[in-house]
Amino acid sequence: MAERRGAPALPGLDSQTYARAHLAFESRSDQRRLIAEHLAGRLAARAGQSISVLSVGCGDGTLDVPLIQGLLGADGARSVRYVGVDPYETATTELARAMGALDDPALQVETHSTTWESAPVSGTFDVITFVHSMYYVPDVAAAVAKACSLLRPGGELVVLSGPRGAMNTLVDICAPPIDGHPQWFSDDVAAGIAEAAAPAHLEVAPVERLEALLALEPVTHDVLDFVVQARLTPEARELVLACLRSAAVPDPASGRFEVPHPVDVHRVVRLP
Ligand SMILES: C[S@@+](CC[C@H](N)C(=O)[O-])C[C@H]1O[C@@H](n2cnc3c(N)ncnc32)[C@H](O)[C@@H]1O
Structure with missing residues (x-):
């Protein structure tokens, strides 16, 4: 914090650097697998002939395409409506291509290359992620309110976000404001959910935590830049690495040393 205080903001990650650094980061972490398993379980628990899913900040479909494929099943008994929203057009184009490659007439896909x-x-949705x-x-409360207005009775909003903690405190210190x-x-x-989900027809579920770990070594610039969501200078990189090493187990x-980077699962259910 002392090193950054009063210093000019570090540059953020442009969309291409972000995608590359994101890939490098994910390859070191078991978090994506934990998230995929959690969401697959949640979606599978929803019986019924049709299901509608809205994914906000869907990215390139690395997570969503296998999830949707799992929903379609082999017997073709289920129809799925999937809507993906992400301002990064390269990502939504890739997602649309990968969904198209599933080549299933029971799947209807729509993408919006814009912000939420x-x-x-x-339309309305069974699950919004x-x-x-x-x-x-x-504005978190406004984003939650917009999502809740699109939930079907019995539908749920699922928000996965990391807590501050050893790793994300570094984002607070290093990342430029968005x-x-x-x-x-x-x-x-x-806090945003508490503000937006007050109406009686919405129920806020207890938060669940998925305990994920990031393998720190061998250290690369992409992984460290993604951890702090900024392009680090050599001096700042050394300090970030020292912080991460002190938090590693x-x-x-x-x-081998791993840094805890849990993710919290927040849910709001629209009562039937
Ligand atoms: C860390 S990525 C997660 C992508 C995907 N959900 C996954 O887990 O693979 C965050 C995504 O949020 C998108 N994003 C950023 N600002 C957004 C906004 N205002 N509305 C919707 N998506 C946004 C980014 O373009 C990026 O693709």
């Missing part, structure tokens, strides 16, 4: 704030989404995307919206606001973490999501099997 301006996405013209119509924000997986690691609530950090970036200008459109004038900081990144919103799990506590901010809880040895894996009992391999002895």
Whole structure:
């Protein structure tokens, strides 16, 4: 904090660097697998002949395409409506291509290459997800309220966001503000949900935590830049690495150091 105080903001990650650094980061972490398993379980628990899913900040479909494929099943008994929203057009184009490659007439796909704030989404949904995307919206309560207005009776909003903690505190210190606001973490999501989900037909479920770990070594610039959501200078990189090493714990099997980076699952259910 002392190193950054009064210093000019570090540059953020442009969309291409972000995608590359994101890939490098995910390859070191078991968080994506934990998230995929959690969401697959949640979606599978919903019986019925048809299901509609809205994914906000859907990215390129790395997470969503296998989830939707799992929903379609082999017997073709289920129809699925999937809507993906993401301002990064390269990602939504890739997602649409990958969904198209599933080549299933029971799947209807729609993508919007724009922010959630301006996405013209119509219809109602059984499940609405924000997986690691609530950090970036200008106003969490407004984003939650818009999502809740699109839930079917019995439908649920599922928001996955990391808590502050060893890793995300570094984002608070290093990352440039996004459109004038900081990144919103799990506590901010809880506050936004409490503000937006007050109506009697909405129920806020207890928060669940998925305990994920990031393998720190071998250290690369992409992984460290993604951890702090900024392009680090060599001096700042050394300090970030020291912080991460101090938070790391040895894996009992391999002895290699891993940094805890849990993710919280927030849910709002629209009562039937
Ligand atoms: C960390 S990625 C997560 C992507 C995907 N959900 C996944 O887990 O693979 C965050 C995504 O949120 C998107 N995003 C940023 N600001 C957004 C906004 N205002 N509305 C919707 N999505 C946004 C980014 O373009 C990015 O693709």
